[in-house]
Amino acid sequence: MKPFLPRRVVAAALFCTAVAASAAPDSGDRYRVTSKMQMAGMSMPAKPVEVCTARANPVSEQAVPKDKDCQVQNFRVEGSKASYHVVCTGKNAMTSDGEMETLPDGYRGSMKAQVQGQQITMSYEGKRIGGCDYASESPEAMGKALTAQACEAQLGSVVSYSMYVGPKAACPTYKAKFCANVNRTAEQIADPARFAETERTMGAAIWPAIEGCGGSRTAILGKACGRAESGGDLDFVGDYCPDLAPRHCADADPNRSGRFLVRHCAERARSLAAQQCEGRGYTAMQSSPYRGFCNSYAAERLRERNAAAQRQATDGAAATAPATHDAPAKKPSIGDRFKALKDRLGGG
Known part of the structure; x- marks a missing residue:
């Protein structure tokens, strides 16, 4: 499954295409923008994207991607080139240095960032290919369109529930469609065999999705237990409905x-x-x-004896083991740091 890219990541990938300005009809310039991001062997594939910007100088401080916790420092312009330094604080603290250059038919630039000791490089180039209507084709409008595509693409995936439900949902207007799919899935897993398999393979993801859409594991399990009883599946009853087990001991x-x-x-x-x-x-x-x-x-007797022996061995080892210091906090993975930078850039 492809990960969902929120709007701030889209803004970072398009990099420096948005210039804050009031726009009139047919007031924009259309650019074909190609951007790349690399970090310790990982990369965001380069893919040309057409964007519409306000008709203004693309080499400006307003074009530097940043969020509310970032400050642009030492922005300098020399002829057709500009350089700058960005300092971001907070959870995803980082520093970066970048440069931009105006070309006869567009612009280009790059940024090198330091995030928790890792260097991340981002480069981009935009080539002007014509005019456009900034009011309807701006990066913001494009970002909304890309978000809509992502929302449509993940409707059938219950593991993507956080996109549709909750206070931070990126696709709240799609919640009804998403929940219709979730409710159909909920009805299917009320079958004892499906319930057990779902619990083993994706319980951590599917139950929050079902609860976010007004259902509950308890209600679905109740249906599954009833079906297991009527179908004589007492192993399921014993595993998942222990309160019902005693009444079946005599006739099992x-x-x-x-x-x-x-x-x-x-x-x-x-x-x-x-x-x-x-x-x-x-x-x-x-x-x-x-x-x-x-x-x-x-x-079953063998399983119980083995389990008891394992517990005894574990308890004995714990009693004789020397005291140890707490393990150091796990460092964020390269993938986590890569995502943190993409979220940091663009401020969208």
């Missing part, structure tokens, strides 16, 4: 629900094991109608 089929009996109906399981499993040889066991139950009983 030992061979079909052996694990359920051993884990949740200890008294009946011991009685059956004593009657049908203990003292039987291999040949006799293979012909026994309780073979499935006896295998489940033996496997």
Whole structure:
């Protein structure tokens, strides 16, 4: 799945195309802009994008990408070139040095940033290809269009729920469409087999999405438990609906629900094991109608013994282990730092 790029990242990629100015119809210049970003072997692919800017000098302090926690320092213009220094404070603190140059048919520039000891380089070039209407084709309008495309593209992905629900959602107007998809998924995973698989593979992502759309894990699990009971899936009942387990101990089929009996109906399981499993040889066991139950009983007893031995070994190791200092805080990965810079640039 491709990550969603918020508007401030789009603004950073387009870099220096937005010039603050009041615009009249047909007041802009259309540029084909190519930008690149590189950091310790990682790169943001270069891809030409057409943008419309206000008809003004693209080499200006207003064109330097920054957010509210950044200050432009030492902005200097010498002929057709400009240089500057940017200092950003706060969570994603960074410093950077950049330069811009006006060309006969456009502009170009670059920026080198230092973020937590890592150097990130960004370069860009814009070539004028004609006029445009800045009011409707500005980078802001383009950013909104790109955001809309991203919002449409992720509607079917429940793991992208933070784009659509919550106070920081980037696509709040798409919440109804997103939740319609989520609610269909919620109905599907009320099936016991689907519920168990979903819980194992994507529970951390799907339940916040369902809750954000007005549903709940509790309600869906209730439906799944009801279906498991009616379908005789007592292993699911025991694993996910333990409050319902006691009423099925008396009528559970030992061979079909052996694990359920051993884990949740200890008294009946011991009685059956004593009657049908203990003292039987291999040949006799293979012909026994309780073979499935006896295998489940033996496997569960072995699992419990192994778990107890593991706990004992772990407790013994903890008791004899020397005191250790707290582990140092994990440093942000290169990917985290790369994303932090992209979020920092552009201020959008």
